[in-house]
Amino acid sequence: MTPAQALRSIEQRVLAARLPLQETAKRLVFGKGDPESSVLFIGEAPGAKEDEQGVPFVGAAGKELDKLLRGIGLGIKDVYIANILKYRPPGNRDPNEEEIRAHTPFLLEQVKAIRPRIICTLGNYATKFVLGGMSVEGMRGVPGVTRLHGKAREVAFDGVVYKVMPLFHPAAALYNPRLRASLEEDFEAIGRLLRGGAVDEKRERQTGLAAFQEGRGG
Numbered sequence: 001m002t003p004a005q006a007l008r009s010i011e012q013r014v015l016a017a018r019l020p021l022q023e024t025a026k027r028l029v030f031g032k033g034d035p036e037s038s039v040l041f042i043g044e045a046p047g048a049k050e051d052e053q054g055v056p057f058v059g060a061a062g063k064e065l066d067k068l069l070r071g072i073g074l075g076i077k078d079v080y081i082a083n084i085l086k087y088r089p090p091g092n093r094d095p096n097e098e099e100i101r102a103h104t105p106f107l108l109e110q111v112k113a114i115r116p117r118i119i120c121t122l123g124n125y126a127t128k129f130v131l132g133g134m135s136v137e138g139m140r141g142v143p144g145v146t147r148l149h150g151k152a153r154e155v156a157f158d159g160v161v162y163k164v165m166p167l168f169h170p171a172a173a174l175y176n177p178r179l180r181a182s183l184e185e186d187f188e189a190i191g192r193l194l195r196g197g198a199v200d201e202k203r204e205r206q207t208g209l210a211a212f213q214e215g216r217g218g
Helices: 003-015 048-053 060-070 097-114 124-131 170-175 177-194 201-207 210-214
Strands: 039-043 080-083 118-122 153-157 160-167
Touching (some): 003 097, 039 097, 060 177, 097 124, 118 177
Antiparallel strands (some): 153 160
């Protein structure tokens, strides 16, 4: 079975699963992009435009993500994008643990189908879930993305070790332009990882693994 076929099968099972938020949302927002991409982006949840169209990152944040990708020689069609939640929470509120627990088994199936080289987590919830060992329980011990962004980690899942790059959500740069420079630097680090290089060693020393090991919350 090809990655595209596997993703179509997973999507059909999501539709049949009667997940939390399904009744209040307009559409399933499963994912989009290249099923065989080396890079998987994971966001938090669909917004209003995504809920209307059934496609992730179709609004201003999607345009911002595309600009950032073009800065490293890629486009939004060259990666795959999915979310922690497959349906929009009412009023764009934060997801709760029950919802994350119900939705993420399908996200993990997407990860296994795509087998990317790099997983880029956008914002706090995606970062905490992935760096927490792809589990809801593990999320509680992971700091927020403000402390972790731009520092590559390795996470083992289903017998595969993935490079994980935590990132600010592109929407954050729209509301806080001061974050744009950080995002651009972090995307440059993604480009280096794709080329087989390392992230900037000076930044790694300055922030260090200690921030991940000692931090709580965020």
